[in-house]
Structure formats: structure tokens, C-alpha cells
Amino acid sequence: MKSIILNNNNSNSIIVSNIFLDKFMPEANGEFVKIYLYLIRCISDASMQISVSLLADKFNHTENDVIRALRYWEKTGLISLLYDSSKKELVGITLLSSDDTNYSKEQSDNNTDNNTNNNTNSNTNSNTNSNTNSNTNNRNSNIDNSSDFNSKSNNNHTISHDVPNIDVPIIIESIAERKPKPTYTSGQLKQFAEKDDLSQLLYIAQKYLGKTLTSTETNSIIYFYEALKFPSDLIEYLIEYCVSKEHKSMRYIEKVALSWADAGIESISQAKKEITFHNNNNYCVMKAFGISNRNLGIREQEYINKWNDVYCFDSEIIIEACNRTIQVTHQPSFEYADSILSKWKEKNITRLSELKSLDEQFVQSKNSKERTITQKTTGSSNLSSNKFNNFTQRDYNFDELEKQLIGNNS
Numbered sequence: 447m448k449s450i451i452l453n454n455n456n457s458n459s460i461i462v463s464n465i466f467l468d469k470f471m472p473e474a475n476g477e478f479v480k481i482y483l484y485l486i487r488c489i490s491d492a493s494m495q496i497s498v499s500l501l502a503d504k505f506n507h508t509e510n511d512v513i514r515a516l517r518y519w520e521k522t523g524l525i526s527l528l529y530d531s532s533k534k535e536l537v538g539i540t541l542l543s544s545d546d547t548n549y550s551k552e553q554s555d556n557n558t559d560n561n562t563n564n565n566t567n568s569n570t571n572s573n574t575n576s577n578t579n580s581n582t583n584n585r586n587s588n589i590d591n592s593s594d595f596n597s598k599s600n601n602n603h604t605i606s607h608d609v610p611n612i613d614v615p616i617i618i619e620s621i622a623e624r625k626p627k628p629t630y631t632s633g634q635l636k637q638f639a640e641k642d643d644l645s646q647l648l649y650i651a652q653k654y655l656g657k658t659l660t661s662t663e664t665n666s667i668i669y670f671y672e673a674l675k676f677p678s679d680l681i682e683y684l685i686e687y688c689v690s691k692e693h694k695s696m697r698y699i700e701k702v703a704l705s706w707a708d709a710g711i712e713s714i715s716q717a718k719k720e721i722t723f724h725n726n727n728n729y730c731v732m733k734a735f736g737i738s739n740r741n742l743g744i745r746e747q748e749y750i751n752k753w754n755d756v757y758c759f760d761s762e763i764i765i766e767a768c769n770r771t772i773q774v775t776h777q778p779s780f781e782y783a784d785s786i787l788s789k790w791k792e793k794n795i796t797r798l799s800e801l802k803s804l805d806e807q808f809v810q811s812k813n814s815k816e817r818t819i820t821q822k823t824t825g826s827s828n829l830s831s832n833k834f835n836n837f838t839q840r841d842y843n844f845d846e847l848e849k850q851l852i853g854n855n856s
Contacts, residue, residue: 460490470522473797478515480505482524489541498536502710508720509710510755518758521796625707627669627700635661638668643678647671654685655694663696674707683714687721691741701744705751727754730761734768735778749780757791762798 462483471479481501488494501512516539519525528538630638638644644667651667652659659667670676676684684706688699711717728742731750742750753764767786771779793804 460486462486466524470524474518474522475515477505477507477511478518481512481515482519485525485539486541489539499710508716510708514755514758521758521794625673627666627673630665630668632661635664635668638672639664644668644671647678647681650682651685654689666696666700669700670703674703675712676703676707677713680712680714680717683717687717693741698744701747724750727761727764730765731768734765735772737778746780749784752784753787757787759787759790760797763787763790763795763801766798766801 466482474482484501484504485496488496498509498512501507502509505512516525516527516536520527524542526540526542527536528540529536639648648659648664648667651663655663667681670681670684671678681703684703685699688694688702693699706717706720709716709720711720727750728747732738732742750764753759764783764787767783767790768778770786771783775782790801790804795801795804
């Protein structure tokens with residue numbers, strides 16, 4: 447079958463690095479790939495405006511999903527995120543060249559060999575395939591020039607783009623820090639309760655909780671409505687969901703509300719999507735730990751959120767940490783699993799396959815320590831095989847002692 451010659455007559459397009467397609471795309475989450483490709487699109491056109499909220503709306507994600515994707519690509523080394531002096535607002539995004547990755551270095555020798563073979567074949571068939579080689583060279587030229595994602599690279603192969611304006615910065619601090627819960631006076635609570643939608647909402651909340659709301663509980667619900675800007679139907683669904691999980695404590699309901707606000711949830715459909723996502727994560731951990739007869743506590747849920755949202759670990763890595771925890775402690779321990787995952791985060795572990803080399807290093811270090819202890823023990827035991835010889839022996843003059851004994855008897 448003859449080879450197909452590819453020509454590009456469409457200038458209104460972007461060309462993606464082959465290394466990204468071969469190495470990074472197959473291993474990444476599909477939604478993360480969408481955001482990365484759209485970033486390339488935005489950076490190639492300086493007139494385009496981007497923000498976390500715009501990216502979230504574009505792909506029907508929450509803002510937390512977008513932040514998670516950006517952190518993932520930063521971890522792979524394909525982008526770099528620049529923050530202000532407070533480390534809380536994103537002020538720049540730079541796409542980095544994939545030429546600096548280990549993958550490209552591993553492929554360089556193979557590419558050199560392939561290029562040598564191609565050149566030999568090209569010289570041999572120069573007369574018969576001149577038109578084909580010309581078209582192929584044009585195609586290769588386009589790929590080489592675009593390997594830096596339509597930008598110029600410096601001597602360090604790091605690509606720096608003009609950063610598009612970001613009209614809504616990424617806020618790293620939580621919603622509770624940005625919008626702390628106020629304490630309303632009794633007059634304010636009464637005034638809020640006179641509103642029809644709030645009055646109905648407070649009545650429904652009392653029905654779900656099975657009791658008359660205290661001023662503190664009323665204060666929390668109004669906080670959801672006024673500060674977090676939750677619509678009434680979302681607050682009703684929030685309370686219904688928590689009660690269905692056998693959690694009627696307003697402290698627990700408030701924790702869930704803040705997590706939804708951090709995730710940018712503004713509707714019931716978004717809340718259901720978030721619940722499904724976290725339920726899958728929770729199920730994996732609970733199954734690995736053998737937890738089946740109870741719900742997760744608040745602190746346990748915070749650990750799972752940290753492993754998924756902050757560390758951005760895949761479920762298989764989290765499950766592996768849980769399995770190792772059970773092997774050591776013989777019981778579920780979120781604290782121990784967190785210590786394992788924190789160490790893996792420090793070592794920049796991103797895939798389960800990378801744990802093999804880390805485990806080998808640990809075994810070698812352990813064996814080295816054991817050999818050192820054995821050598822010290824063997825060396826000290828060779829000094830004497832009798833524990834009483836470890837004491838300094840006394841020197842006696844038995845002739846002198848005999849004379850003293852005879853003199854005393856006489």
C-alpha cells in the first residue's frame with residue numbers, strides 16, 4: 447500500500463507537539479487534555495481573554511476542576527503557573543517546551559538513527575521520489591517549527607508566551623477565609639425571616655432536621671443564602687443530602703456547604719455531579735480500608751478531599767497507600783495513609799509505576815542499615831564470648847596472700 451502524503455493548507459489552526467500526543471495525552475485525564483489544548487489555543491491568539499470562570503463555563507466544569515487541571519499540567523512540567531507575592535492569585539501561565547523532558551531525551555538517539563536511515567534512503571531515491579520528498583520535507587518543517595507551540599524558544603528551550611489577561615484570578619484561599627460567616631443580630635435574623643423565600647426555606651429546614659432551629663442554626667442558613675449566594679433550592683437539597691447521610695448537625699452541613707462553594711457549585715445539577723465524583727472517591731477508600739458499616743467522619747472526608755483535590759492523586763495511588771496502611775497497622779488509619787501520600791507527593795510520584803523504583807531505594811537503604819548493625823554486633827561479640835570477661839580482671843599475688851594468711855593464723 448502506498449504512503450499517504452499529508453499537506454496543510456489551513457493556516458487558521460494550531461499544531462500540537464508530537465511528544466505531547468505520544469507521551470502525555472494517553473496518561474492524562476480527558477478533561478485535563480481539553481483544558482490544555484484550549485490553553486494553547488488561547489495563548490496563540492493574544493486577543494482572547496481567559497479566566498478560571500470562563501474555562502469552567504466553556505467545558506461545563508467547576509472552577510475547582512479547572513484548578514485541578516492546571517496543577518496537573520504544572521506537575522508534568524508542561525506549564526508553569528506564576529503567582530503574585532501573596533502566592534494566592536495567579537498572574538501568569540507559561541507553556542514550557544517538551545524538549546526538556548526525559549521522554550524527548552530518550553527518543554533523541556532513536557530519532558538520530560531514524561533520520562540517518564531516512565537520509566540514506568532519500569539520497570538513493572532522490573531522482574525517482576523528488577516530489578514526494580519535497581512534500582514530506584514541507585510537512586516535517588511545519589511540525590518542527592511548531593514544536594514550541596507557535597512560539598520562539600530561548601537557549602534553554604523554555605517557551606515564554608505573552609500571558610493573556612486574566613480577569614478573574616485563581617484564589618487559593620478557601621471560601622471560608624474570603625467570606626467568613628458573620629454573626630447576625632436578633633433584629634437582622636427577624637428581618638431575614640420575613641422574606642418569603644427564606645421563611646419557606648427555614649420552615650423546610652426545620653422539617654428535615656425535626657426540630658425548631660436555634661439562632662445559631664438560622665444564622666448558618668442565612669449565611670448560605672446571603673454570603674455564599676446559594677439559591678433556595680440548592681440549600682434545600684444541601685440539607686436533604688446531609689440528612690440522608692444521617693448527618694443532622696449544622697456543623698457538618700456547613701462543612702459540606704463550604705466545600706460546594708469552594709468547588710463553584712451554584713445549582714442542584716452541579717451538586718449532584720460533585721456528589722457522584724466524591725462518592726466514587728470515597729467508595730474506593732472505604733473499600734480499601736474495609737469500612738462498610740458506617741459513614742465517613744468530617745476529618746476522614748477532609749483527608750480524601752486533600753488526596754484528590756490538593757495532591758491530585760489518581761485513585762490507584764490512593765488505594766495503594768490504603769493497602770500499605772492496612773499491612774502495617776492492620777486497621778484503617780487515615781493519618782498513616784496521609785503520611786504515606788505526603789511522602790509520595792514530596793517525591794513527585796504521579797503514577798503507580800514510579801513506586802517500584804522508590805520501593806527499591808527503600809529496600810536498599812533498609813538492607814544497608816541492617817548490615818551496619820550486624821557488623822557492629824559481630825565486632826563487639828568477637829571481643830569476648832564470655833559476658834563476664836567484659837569486666838576488668840583483678841591481678842592477685844597469691845604468694846603474698848599466703849604469707850599474710852599464715853601470719854594471721856600464728
